[in-house]
Amino acid sequence: MSNIQDKVVIITGASSGIGEATAKELAAKGAKLVLAARREERLKEIQDVITQSGGQVIYKATDVTSLEQMNELAAYALKEFGKIDVLVNNAGIMPQAFLAKNKVDEWNQMIDVNIKGVLYAIAAVTPHMRERKSGHVINLSSVAGHNIYPGGTVYCGTKHAVRAISEGLRQEEAMSGTNIRVTNISPGAVDSELLETTSDTEMKAGLDEFYKTAIPAESIARAISFAIEQPADVGINEMIIRPTVQVG
Numbered sequence: 645m646s647n648i649q650d651k652v653v654i655i656t657g658a659s660s661g662i663g664e665a666t667a668k669e670l671a672a673k674g675a676k677l678v679l680a681a682r683r684e685e686r687l688k689e690i691q692d693v694i695t696q697s698g699g700q701v702i703y704k705a706t707d708v709t710s711l712e713q714m715n716e717l718a719a720y721a722l723k724e725f726g727k728i729d730v731l732v733n734n735a736g737i738m739p740q741a742f743l744a745k746n747k748v749d750e751w752n753q754m755i756d757v758n759i760k761g762v763l764y765a766i767a768a769v770t771p772h773m774r775e776r777k778s779g780h781v782i783n784l785s786s787v788a789g790h791n792i793y794p795g796g797t798v799y800c801g802t803k804h805a806v807r808a809i810s811e812g813l814r815q816e817e818a819m820s821g822t823n824i825r826v827t828n829i830s831p832g833a834v835d836s837e838l839l840e841t842t843s844d845t846e847m848k849a850g851l852d853e854f855y856k857t858a859i860p861a862e863s864i865a866r867a868i869s870f871a872i873e874q875p876a877d878v879g880i881n882e883m884i885i886r887p888t889v890q891v892g
């Protein structure tokens with residue numbers, strides 16, 4: 645039996661891209677899924693596809709920038725499935741632009757979704773995981789969590805923060821003996837809807853060019869699946885997954 649079978653997995657940002665691909669990958673391996681994002685109709689469509697192939701999936705419209713909604717999501721998962729084994733902390737946005745453009749609203753949105761959203765999800769699920777002495781938190785950082793480049797400064801800042809949060813959480817749980825595993829995943833260019841969140845036309849043109857060699861979202865879904873299916877005493881802590889031809 646797969647080590648994914650019957651695991652209850654919450655996926656944030658499940659309405660497109662990496663989250664959607666991960667939902668389909670894990671459903672095929674027998675996970676019980678709880679999908680979250682703001683676009684409810686997209687979640688319903690994904691639920692229909694997964695259910696038609698025999699998968700088990702529920703969803704809840706959730707904005708990760710609301711701690712209250714994240715707590716409601718965790719409570720819904722517990723009510724329906726009785727436990728939470730894995731959090732795929734995936735929701736994110738990337739409105740990139742040079743700092744000189746002073747897009748302060750977009751800086752705030754990135755901080756709210758990419759950093760606070762990740763922390764709120766951790767706050768919502770880890771008390772239950774600690775109580776059970778079992779769990780797995782998978783955070784989506786980025787190559788931008790390892791590198792810094794002009795135009796990506798705030799996005800890179802948020803993804804560096806995700807990597808710091810992943811490693812800090814890992815150390816704290818390890819020293820507390822909670823058996824909570826932490827995986828930080830850093831994708832390079834992946835084909836998804838992420839570029840649509842960049843409003844700056846100059847930056848978007850460069851990104852469109854850079855993303856011509858993007859790899860499918862399923863590439864990241866397989867890595868997430870690999871991390872989950874390891875035995876409970878094995879933590880896959882850090883993965884960088886780039887297109888083979890991506891330099892930076």
Ligand SMILES: NC(=O)c1ccc[n+]([C@@H]2O[C@H](COP(=O)([O-])OP(=O)(O)OC[C@H]3O[C@@H](n4cnc5c(N)ncnc54)[C@H](OP(=O)(O)O)[C@@H]3O)[C@@H](O)[C@H]2O)c1
Binds near residue numbers: 656657785836
């Ligand atoms: N694609 C890449 O090249 C790449 C590279 C490195 C890292 N990543 C990271 O991978 C993660 C997934 O991105 P993706 O590439 O799959 O992009 P995507 O297709 O745009 O998916 C992003 C997801 O986040 C959700 N989301 C955005 N704001 C939200 C909010 N406030 N509350 C709840 N959900 C929200 C979106 O759903 P709704 O709009 O329906 O809410 C969507 O489901 C992100 O953290 C991204 O930074 C992606």
